[in-house]
Amino acid sequence: MTGKLFIVATPIGNLADFTFRAVETLKTVDFILCEDTRTTGKLLSHYEISNKLVSFNAQSEDGKSKIVLEKLLQGESGALVSDAGTPTISDPGVRLVSFLLENNIQVVGIPGANAAILALSVSGIPTDSFAYEGFLPQKKGRQKILKELVLEKRTIVLYESVHRIEKLISELNEYMPERFVVIQRELTKSFEECWKGLPGEIIIDLSQKIIKGEFVVIIAPIGWKIN
Numbered sequence: 001m002t003g004k005l006f007i008v009a010t011p012i013g014n015l016a017d018f019t020f021r022a023v024e025t026l027k028t029v030d031f032i033l034c035e036d037t038r039t040t041g042k043l044l045s046h047y048e049i050s051n052k053l054v055s056f057n058a059q060s061e062d063g064k065s066k067i068v069l070e071k072l073l074q075g076e077s078g079a080l081v082s083d084a085g086t087p088t089i090s091d092p093g094v095r096l097v098s099f100l101l102e103n104n105i106q107v108v109g110i111p112g113a114n115a116a117i118l119a120l121s122v123s124g125i126p127t128d129s130f131a132y133e134g135f136l137p138q139k140k141g142r143q144k145i146l147k148e149l150v151l152e153k154r155t156i157v158l159y160e161s162v163h164r165i166e167k168l169i170s171e172l173n174e175y176m177p178e179r180f181v182v183i184q185r186e187l188t189k190s191f192e193e194c195w196k197g198l199p200g201e202i203i204i205d206l207s208q209k210i211i212k213g214e215f216v217v218i219i220a221p222i223g224w225k226i227n
Contacts, residue, residue: 003030003072005100006079007093009086009112013188015046022110023047030076033068035092039083056080058092065099072105079110086114090134090159115187116157119216123182126221130155136168146175149219156219165215166206172219173199180220186213196226 006025011017026032026049033056034040040053056064068078082091097107120127131154136142149156160168165183172181181202183195191213195202 001075002105003075003077004106004108005068005072005097006077006108006110007087007097008079008081008110009114010040010043010081010084011188012084012113012115012118013186013192015043017113017188018043018047019110019112022112023049025110026051026079026081028077029079031071031078033064033078033080033093033096035081035083040081056092056096061092061095065096068096069100069103069105072100084113084115086112089114089116113188115159115214115216118187119182119184119218120155120157123184123218124226125155125180125182125218126224127155130157132157135159135161138164146171150175153222155221158217158219160215160217162212162214165211165217166203168217169199169203169206172217173203176219179222180224180226182218182220184216184218185211187216189213 006029008022008025010022026044029051031052031054032040033054035057037053037055044050044053071078080087080093080096082093085091087093088097100107116132120130131152133145133149133156136145136158158168169183172179177198177200181197181199183202185193195205
């Protein structure tokens with residue numbers, strides 16, 4: 001019987017945000033594909049999971065996809081996890097999933113944490129329709145996308161790293177200074193932090209702090225104002 005690949009969402013910070021189904025799945029599969037064996041190893045240790053870890057990242061995805069297919073065709077079952085959150089969402093795995101589906105392998109999702117959806121749910125900004133852009137390109141194409149986003153009427157969701165967050169907010173202040181923004185840092189962790197306001201207001205506060213971690217940036221629809 002052909003095996004299955006499970007796409008398993010992991011906690012984005014707080015280790016308690018892990019479903020019973022996800023734990024059970026990782027305990028029963030034959031192998032677990034992960035971005036960083038050290039990061040995933042800590043999670044597995046916390047839940048006393050001892051299954052085999054296989055390094056699987058953006059650089060190795062194409063080369064290892066055929067190996068994964070062979071294992072599944074031989075009847076093994078596997079799971080794909082990312083360092084945090086839902087795999088394939090701004091993380092490796094999209095090409096693997098497409099490849100397996102083309103070869104009639106069943107891919108099963110195990111839902112859980114997702115930083116973008118969590119950030120939206122507590123932002124207070126309209127969520128009935130939104131545009132998810134993930135991480136903007138570091139250089140090539142970045143300004144073109146920002147110019148296009150100026151015309152986007154819906155809520156916009158971006159991810160950004162600590163190294164470029166000030167740059168991003170400065171760009172938002174240049175391209176869309178009148179749009180209300182919510183920035184959330186290190187969601188679900190004990191030092192979770194949130195900024196709300198216009199880009200020009202937020203950049204002043206950010207520049208005065210030593211900041212670490214990952215960020216979700218929520219940009220309100222055109223014309224929306226906080227009550």
